[in-house]
Amino acid sequence: MTRAAASLPSLPLSRGALDRHSELRNEPGLLDVLLDDPATRVLELVDGRAPVEERIDGQVALRYRAPDPADRDRFVAYLGHDAPTGGTAYLVSVAPETAATTDDPQRRGLRAVGASLGDLDAGVLTTATGLTNWHHRHGFCPRCGSPTEPAQSGWIRVCPNDESEHYPRTDPAVIMSVIDDRDRLLLARGVGFASAGMSVLAGFVEPGESLASAVAREVHEEAGVTVTDVTYLGDQPWPFPSSLMIGFTARAVTTDLTLQESEIEAAQWFDRDEFTRALADGSLRISSRISIARRLIEHWYGEEIDIADAPLRG
Structure with missing residues (x-):
């Protein structure tokens, strides 16, 4: 990486x-x-x-x-x-x-x-x-099931029964722009997205897994694409409820799509002209300005995209 x-x-x-x-x-x-x-x-x-x-x-x-x-x-x-x-x-x-x-x-x-x-x-x-x-x-102790109480000015919870301390958790998730050798961007529509909604791929990091390995695994699982040259671009908290979104770009070694039906409803490679036309005619809707997904798409596109935010999910 x-x-x-x-x-x-x-x-x-x-x-x-x-x-x-x-x-x-x-x-x-x-x-x-x-x-x-x-x-x-x-x-x-x-x-x-x-x-x-x-x-x-x-x-x-x-x-x-x-x-x-x-x-x-x-x-x-x-x-x-x-x-x-x-x-x-x-x-x-x-x-x-x-x-x-x-x-x-x-x-x-x-x-x-x-x-x-x-x-x-x-x-x-x-x-x-x-x-x-x-x-x-996290109102109950994962050890004994007793109700826990806030402590340290709201930054931990303590179990009064077994005296264990419990700290806020953050779940790391990778999110990535996948680009092929023709400089096309892969976008996908997750199950439950609005009919025109598409975004870059993302997924949670599994135990014992590096960030680069998580990128490669998620892309292959969800789209059947093999990637290399995983490159870190930035990260931001995403407290919905408790994630840290870590942004990458990766180069596609293969481009044939095999979708994970339980997660991905549709996927498509876009060059910049196709992307621009789809945004203009409303057949494509992308992530809102608050998301790192929007910044990853703009990073590939080469400039800020000036469109009104709309929810991706239907």
Whole structure:
């Protein structure tokens, strides 16, 4: 595996400017201290959606608030500060769905607004989404089945029965542009995609497997294509619920397609003219701007693709 001289630019969820200050997480009473400080900024999530406001310049900004007494009865976690030497502290507070009212500001999830946020807000919402997703799915001890409790300011869970500690997990996944000797790009439609939706191939890394081996295996499993020259281009967190997407490009040694029917509904090689025409006439729909898949496609295409985002899944 090699690293390309030019990596993927502007990966939306890798721009986070939040300083995590992990050394503070074990401080006794940290959350209480921060909740007592009106300068602390709290991001309130309701069903994974954060309050946002649209700006005149087209960007979207998160709307924070001061700590509220209700936060002490909710799941709250320390996310970090906005500067290496301190500054403003940021917390996430998870409110029940019943907390949302018609008077609430508009709320959006990370998928909807991640590409339009500034660097600090992108880091806050990406971290908050990934961390709260993990807590939501790991409420019980995998050793004994007892309910676990948050600790270290929301960064681990502890089992009070067997005293085991459980840390947030991140699942590595490879995602790759496959290009043949004619400089054509392989795109595929996954099962459940919208009728025009296509993207690059992707898959999770298996135990005992290197990243380059995962790229080669996934491409061969899903499309029947053999690849070589696996080259790293970039990576970004993808907390839906807990992945790290690691982007590559690879050269196809074979081009005949044999699809894995349980995963892939259709696949096709595109040259740039075919790709451009398909986008223009609507017969092809590609991944949204927040995804690393979009950047991999643009890396092959040679320029940013200016089309409106549309969901790939039907």
